[in-house]
Amino acid sequence: MAAATIDVRRVDYGEPGDAQALVQLLDGYARDAAGGGQPLAAQVLQGLPAALQQRSQAFSVIAWAQQEGGAVPVGLVNCFEGFSTFACLPLxxxxxxxxxxxxxxxxxxxxxxxxxxxxxxxxxxxxxxxxVLSGNTSAMALYLREGFAPYALDPAMGQAQFLQKKLLP
Structure with missing residues (x-):
């Protein structure tokens, strides 16, 4: 892709262009092997921006490439605030x-x-x-380069593992 000016900004979930870009990018990711290889369900595509807007702990950023025909969405990060009990601070x-x-x-x-x-x-x-999935080596390299590291409290206890238990089909 030719060099373009990239503008990164926070998403306004209520703005139609931002909402469309968010679901377009996320659906592309979901269809990729790293995202599971399946498109997002229609109700997710339709309802996600409004659902995120209702959650004060959610925020997203989008990267827009400025091109001759206008801005094109090229990147997305979705985030959620949680809480660290050990630090008594948000994460x-x-x-x-x-x-x-x-x-x-x-x-x-x-x-x-x-x-x-x-x-x-x-x-x-x-x-x-x-x-991050262990096979996504380019993402892992990015995260390590940006200062992320495997999580461990005591090296003798090993690194944390990410687990899930699905509650819906």
Whole structure:
């Protein structure tokens, strides 16, 4: 992809262009092997921006490439505020990191994560957290380069493992 000016900004879930870009990018990620290889359900595509807007702990950032025909969404990060009981402070979980296939390798995720960190600091967060699939080596390299590290309290107890228990089909 040709060099373009990239603008990274916070998503306004109530703005139709932002809402459309959010679901477009997230659906592209869901269809990718790293996102599970399945498109998002119609009700998710229709309801996600409004559902996120209702959650004060949610925020997202989008990277827009400025091109001749206008701005094109090329990256997305969705985040949720949680709470660290050990620090008695908020934390921010980086839940989805998406860069459109034709735009990868241009440090767009790095720029989005920088804005996420700024927003997290404004919220008084003590740390950023995220999970990554072990086979996603390019994402892991990005996260390590950006200062993320495997989570352990005591090395003798090992590293934390991310587990899930599905409650809905």
């Amino acid at each position: 921010v979980n980086v839940h989805d990191v998406v860069v459109a296939p034709g735009w990868r390798g241009q440090r767009i995720a790095q720029r989005m994560l920088a804005l996420v960190e700024t927003i997290a600091r404004e919220r008084g967060a003590c740390k950023l957290t995220l999970e």
